[in-house]
Amino acid sequence: MPVPPVVRYRVTGGPAYLMAWGRRPDRSWWALLVWIETTSESCKGARAWVDAGDVQKMPGQDYRKVTRKQIPAHPGDRPADPTDPRDPGRLSRAADRERIDRQRPRVPEPDF
Numbered sequence: 001m002p003v004p005p006v007v008r009y010r011v012t013g014g015p016a017y018l019m020a021w022g023r024r025p026d027r028s029w030w031a032l033l034v035w036i037e038t039t040s041e042s043c044k045g046a047r048a049w050v051d052a053g054d055v056q057k058m059p060g061q062d063y064r065k066v067t068r069k070q071i072p073a074h075p076g077d078r079p080a081d082p083t084d085p086r087d088p089g090r091l092s093r094a095a096d097r098e099r100i101d102r103q104r105p106r107v108p109e110p111d112f
Contacts (some may be wrong), residue, residue: 002065005066007061008048008056020066021067022049022069024073027074029051053086
């Protein structure tokens with residue numbers, strides 16, 4: 001799978017992967033971004049549809065293959081996203097962990 005192009009996201013002040021462009025019925029443009037949030041003790045991936053005005057191009061990136069799609073006006077018209085904590089159809093974290101554990105092959109603990 002190719003790596004998506006990188007953009008600068010104004011809200012986080014850092015880089016993010018540009019997964020898709022979306023256009024809403026009001027003709028506004030949005031960007032589907034994925035980025036990493038880190039603290040001194042952990043890191044996690046995050047993703048969101050953000051206003052295209054909050055996204056800046058970065059030199060050396062090829063944006064020609066980024067998909068463009070129509071975004072429904074109302075969240076209820078969008079497909080459910082079980083990974084989005086704002087989605088009412090989302091599974092609980094415990095259910096997420098249980099599902100992931102069932103799918104993940106068991107590997108030995110590192111010995112270093």
